[in-house]
Every structure is written in structure tokens, then in C-alpha cells.
Amino acid sequence: MELIDAMRTTGTCRYFSDDPVPDEVLYSAFDAARFGPQGGNRQPVRYVVVRDPARKKALADLYLPPWKGYLAAISTGDINVGALDKTVQAADDFAENLHKVPAIIVVCAEMAGLHPTDTELGRLSVVGGCSIYPTMQNLCLALRDQGVATAVTTLLCLSEPAVTELLEIPEGFITAAHIAVGYPAKGFPTKLTRSPVEDIVHLETFGSPMYASTAG
Template sequence: MSDVTEQGDIGLFDAIYTMRAIRRFKPDPVPDALLRKVIEAAGQAPSGGNRQPWRWIVIRSAEGKRMVSDLVKQANAKAAEARAAGQDRRPAPTPAAAPGADFAESLASVPVIVIACAQAPVSQGPWSVGPFGQTFPGVENLLLAARGVGLGGCITTGFRWMAAEFKERLGLPDDVEPTCLIPLGYPLGADGERHGPKMRRPIEELAHEERWGGAISF
């Protein structure tokens, strides 16, 4: 394991309680050693049967980032069409998502884009969701490690409207599926675009004891 760090390693709970979704970045490149460190940390996540189904596509070239940006724009357009047609019944984006309005365009200039993928047999019946979901502990490891060395990032899955096109452009085999996209870089530092304390719902609104609606006693 590399011991490279950009800032003194912070405690785990400090990282958890101060890590924000970062979508705006300084133009400074991410050093190879730091990039390797956070990807290595991602691979330390647990997985069922230690299968380690995650795979990481790391994009740093201008051509690659422009390709991702263009496909995300197309995915956003598809999502808007589906919402207008009543085919996408998810809640409309909240005001908190407003900073992501220009997100697709900004992907062309972020320092690094990491595309998390799951590798698993093409057909697993009811277990197909397993490898897909098991990539996310690795993604969280990656983001916490990034926080620990002064970087930032966020998870986005909207590109899945163009998943087939992503697979083709990235040369992914049939048994590899892209699960989420993570831009990485140094936080720009504007309001709401830096790590720090954040507002979250109290646990009493989120946790239930024994069954749904049961008030917690801890």
C-alpha cells in the first residue's frame, strides 16, 4: 500500500462527517501517486465470496473526457424526455441538485473521471443485482480515500440512460456493466463546493427499531 498523502490523513469519522459531493474542481492535475492510492483503497472494500467484482475505467485524456461529457448530455436528454412522457416517475431534481445543471459540460474539463464497473456472469437470475450493488462499497472507499488526501468527487448514475453506448465506446466485455461515474479532483472551494460540516436528517427520522415505524431506543 502506498503511503503517499497530499494532506495529513484525517480520521475515518472526520472524513465521513465532512465529505460532501464535489462537482466543481480546480484545473490542477491529480498526481499519479494520489490517484493510485484512492483506486487501491477502492479495491479494499468487502465483497461476497471475496469475488471483488469491481473494475475501474480511469479517464484522463481530453478526448476521453469529451466523449463522456457528450454521452452524459445525451443521457440527460433521454431522461428529460422520459420524465415529460411520464415514463420516469422519480421525483423531480431538488434545489440541492442545481449545481449539477452544467455537470455534463463540466465533465470535459475535470481532472479525472472514474467509471465504476461490475464484472459478473451475464445471466445470474435473481442474483444479477449482487455484483452490481457490490461495486458501491468500493466507490465509497474511493470517495473517502479521496477526502482523506484532499480530493473530492461525487457519484452519478444518470449516464445509465446511455449504458449501451458507454459499453461500446469503452470497449467493455459483455459481462462488464458500468454502474456509476465519479469525477475526481481538488475541490474548487466555492460555497457548497468544498468539504466540511453538512446538514443531514436526524437519525430519528431515518432509523426504525424492530419494524417500520418503531421508535429507536438508542
């Protein structure tokens, strides 16, 4: 499919069919994903594909408690996700059935291959992810090209020590995300809702719109 079409329809899938994703489909996606941009061509990203029912269940059991806590905070209004009720319900259904997805891909990264430059700024450090997440997004797009849906979550990173033990991830590697992978049970979205370009692009200084709003 066309790249732009893939970009505009690679949303977060919450409902997957039971059909397994063949090895050759995954291979093709991993092969394309590895060309994602990264600092110094260090190539820190590694993947663990989890298909074993017992391991998927163990990951799902780690996922559910923090999700339910998050869901409770949404219900009380302590957290405002700005999402429709049906979206929150779909996310809850996803959490309850995570162990049933055909595969969970655990995205790992070698710490020696990361070079965060924002650790001394007194705020959340995010720069290290620049050598991880472009490659991960390549993977999602490459899977979408083959009709495979994905859902990226970082909630399981809260349980990194347990995940590391479960999957025998060696010292020196971190978990950066988990991706549920499978064929979509309800098809792909034809239109994703996102903020318009006019609201998110500034010229020269933040707050100075580059493009005039066409609203109203």
C-alpha cells in the first residue's frame, strides 16, 4: 500500500482475530524496520517475539493491575485522557484479552547504544528514545503494509524487572515498549482523529501559527 495511506491508518488496534501471524510476515517487517534512523548507527534495538500462551498470560497479568488503576483514575476524573467512552471501553477490553493476541513483541534497547543528552535538564528524559521509537514505528508501518495491526503500549515497562526475568533479557538492556500484533478483527480505520496541522505547527516562535486556521 502507499506509505501515506499506511501512516494515516496505522491506529491502535484493540480487537484482534485469532489468526496467527506467519514467520515470513514478521521477518519482512523486521527487515524493513531495521532501517529506522538512529544516532551513530548504533542499532540498539532488539525484539523478543512472545507467542507462548503461558508467557503471554504472564505479561497480561502484569499489565492488568496498572491498567485497572489507570482506568479507575479516569472514572473518578483524576486523569483526563480526552478520549470517548467507547475508546476507553475498547482499551479495557484490550487489557482483559491481551493474553489472547497472536503475538506480543517486546521492544528492547541496549543502554550502551543510547546517548540521551537531556538528563541534566531537571525534567523527564526522552531523548534516548530517538534511537528506539523511529525503528519501532517502522515496524508498525511495515506490518500495516501486510495487513497486520498493532497496539503499542509502554504500561508494561512499569514491570521491567519481572519482564526481564520472564524473557531472560540480559543485563544492559531495557524494555522500551510492548506491541500487540495480529490481524484486526474489525478491519482498519478509514479515518483517524488527530489535531489539524494549523493547531500543531508554529513558525519561528511557539504560539505563532505557520498556517492560518480554516475553522469557522
